[in-house]
Amino acid sequence: MNLLELCLLAAIWGASFLFLRIAAPEFGPLALIALRVGIAALVLAPVLRSALARSQLRAKAWPLLVVGISNSALPFGLFAYSTLYINAGLDSILNATTPIWTALIAAAWFQAGLGRQQLAGLLLGLAGVALLVWDTVGAGSAGVPLAIAAALAAAVCYGFAVNYSKRHLAGIQPLVVAFGSQLFATIVLLPLALPFWPRHAIAISTWACVAALGVICTGFAYILYFRLIERVGATYAASVTFLIPVFGLIWGALFLGEKLTPTMLAGCTIVLLGTALASGKFASRFGKHRNTLPQAFPSKIKINNKSP
DSSP, X not given: OHHHHHHHHHHHHHHHHHHHHHHHHHHOHHHHHXXXXXXXXXXXXXXXXXXXXXXXXXXXHHHHHHHHIIIIIHHHHHHHHHTTTSOHHHHHHHHTTHHHHHHHHHHHTSOOXXXXXXXXXXXXXXXXXXXXXXXXXXXXXXXXXXXHHHHHHHHHHHHHHHHHHHHHSTTSOHHHHHHHHHHHHHHHHHHHHGGGOOOSOOOHHHHHHHHIIIIIIIIIHHHHHXXXXXXXXXXXXXXXXXXXXHHHHHHHHHHHOOOOOHHHHHHHHXXXXXXXXXXXXXXXXXXXXXOOOOOSXXXXXXXXXXXX
């Protein structure tokens, strides 16, 4: 049952890149993401039925604003922009570099230790990214280099949010963080998005993609993710990182006709291997040492990792 839910979560988060690829050209990145986070906030709003949740939301308003920007508004917008120029499968692979940036930021900014295995993972993961970038930029399409940079910047934002949340939101209920981040992301994005709101008619199928992004890929996905953490722990739940690119590539190929090149598959394999090393997956798998990377939504449950 847990494995099925893990695969379902990976399929949902992998599909988010498909929906972005379809809806971003119609809405534009700002309007699309304002809708996404706004819908997700509504889905997660029932958490406020608890007096403790309301108290925590008020007490941690500033850190939640920072996380709302760094973990939702900014990276969601950057990925939406990137899908205007690069395919959903490649975006999902670049998203999988999040644990690499998390480890690098933890070492450089938050003075966390960085072992030899993590350093090897960082270098290997970056080599995989370089291979993907070289192959994609070599195609010569306009806008591609900036789109790849935007996707990588989004993963860096996630890496920062992981470390910041570990320091400033410890002890807060995870769903309070999830709701609060979507609420503040909506507050930040909505006034920015209004001038760019689409003036043309939007197809019903595109609206369905927007609804799927907000309801399923954000609101429901957070609930499913935290339920997995409660059942089997964060290390198991965070392994969804390695499945997301698989589904991203599959959905892109099935529904958008995206081509899977040997270079893309090789780059994906190298990135995921580097991610596994950087996040301590191999060590924790074989019991050599515990993973010490922080997780983005700390809670009273003692957890050691987080999916992007």
